[in-house]
Amino acid sequence: MPTVDELTRVLRGSSLRVTGPRLAVLEAVHAHPHADTDTVLRAARASLGAVSHQAVYDVLRTLTDAGLVRRIEPAGSVARYETRTSDNHHHVVCRGCGAIADVDCAVGHSPCLTASDDSGFVIDEAEVVYWGRCPACAAA
Ligand SMILES: [Zn+2]
Numbered sequence: 040m041p042t043v044d045e046l047t048r049v050l051r052g053s054s055l056r057v058t059g060p061r062l063a064v065l066e067a068v069h070a071h072p073h074a075d076t077d078t079v080l081r082a083a084r085a086s087l088g089a090v091s092h093q094a095v096y097d098v099l100r101t102l103t104d105a106g107l108v109r110r111i112e113p114a115g116s117v118a119r120y121e122t123r124t125s126d127n128h129h130h131v132v133c134r135g136c137g138a139i140a141d142v143d144c145a146v147g148h149s150p151c152l153t154a155s156d157d158s159g160f161v162i163d164e165a166e167v168v169y170w171g172r173c174p175a176c177a178a179a
């Protein structure tokens with residue numbers, strides 16, 4: 040887990056003002072990869088005390104816009120957030136319970152950006168979602 044000093048540097052590095060809610064939300068997303076907004080809100084409240092849903096939502100958007108947080112939204116799922124950004128990794132999602140895990144690109148660096156036919160588009164992101172059942176759901 041990054042320290043408050045490290046998180047402060049991360050915010051400053053993106054020219055963001057350092058505020059309590061921003062630190063708390065960034066820390067919460069670090070601690071709970073692929074957390075939904077409610078989970079981030081609970082974690083932020085645990086460290087900050089009273090903070091509104093809207094404030095957390097605004098911070099998540101600011102951090103996402105700054106590239107510090109990545110927002111993913113698998114079909115049928117609410118938005119999830121993670122601090123592992125800019126490596127274009129993929130996700131595997133459980134059809135049973137909605138659990139999400141990271142999947143690295145299989146070959147080299149962001150190979151999935153190399154479309155077999157790009158139709159002339161300049162491609163900067165690929166979204167790959169693997170669907171299946173997590174070990175717990177598969178065992179049940
Ligand atoms: Zn599951």
Ligand SMILES: [Zn+2]
Binds near residue numbers: 073121140
């Ligand atoms: Zn991820």
